[in-house]
Amino acid sequence: MQSTLIRSMRAVYESAAGPLGEGTSADILLVSIAGAVTRACERWPSFAVHTDALVARMAAIAGTEAGASAWVDQLAADDLLLAAACLARDQEAVTTVEKIVRDAIRPVLLRRHGSDTVRVEEATQITLLKVLFGEQQGREPRIAQYEARGPLTAWVRMV
Numbered sequence: 001m002q003s004t005l006i007r008s009m010r011a012v013y014e015s016a017a018g019p020l021g022e023g024t025s026a027d028i029l030l031v032s033i034a035g036a037v038t039r040a041c042e043r044w045p046s047f048a049v050h051t052d053a054l055v056a057r058m059a060a061i062a063g064t065e066a067g068a069s070a071w072v073d074q075l076a077a078d079d080l081l082l083a084a085a086c087l088a089r090d091q092e093a094v095t096t097v098e099k100i101v102r103d104a105i106r107p108v109l110l111r112r113h114g115s116d117t118v119r120v121e122e123a124t125q126i127t128l129l130k131v132l133f134g135e136q137q138g139r140e141p142r143i144a145q146y147e148a149r150g151p152l153t154a155w156v157r158m159v
Contacts (some may be wrong), residue, residue: 006030011035012052016059029069033058036077043078047085047093054081061147079152083143086132094132097143097152101128104156131159 010020011029020026036058037051057080062068085093089144105127113119134141142159147150 006034006144008052009033009055013059016056017063025069029062029072032069032072036072036075040077040081044081044085044093047081048090049081049085049088053084053088057084076148076151080146080148082152083146083148086143089140096126097132100153101131101156104153108157127156127159131156 006027010026014020014032014134016117033055037054040054041051056075058072058075062069062071082093082096086097102124105124109120109123113123129135131142146155
């Protein structure tokens, strides 16, 4: 069963990032990805994201460069799954990210705008639109750019 899963992950990974080659480093990368996917799915079991989509996203970010498995081991895979679920318009994921965004930026906005709650709420809504839906029609949501190099909450503060 495990070898079937690894073969499936290899096929998805290679279609997104290119050939992995053979040998120990490719095997280590695939085992690291399997572990990251498992941890993410345990954290967010109800999200409607196929594991292939998550593996493809990891592949697109990590590529086939040396050190990709070390990157996968440090990956915020659960947050990457959350971002992928948002892009798939999973309502629970969108609601979760909306709360993360609000909690992350509200203190910053309160310092900047003081007690002007209208400006704080307006800035919050603009940020939510950018993160979840894109700035303009035809532009991808900013969450599509999230690469899980750190927690989603930290990334949101930088957006």
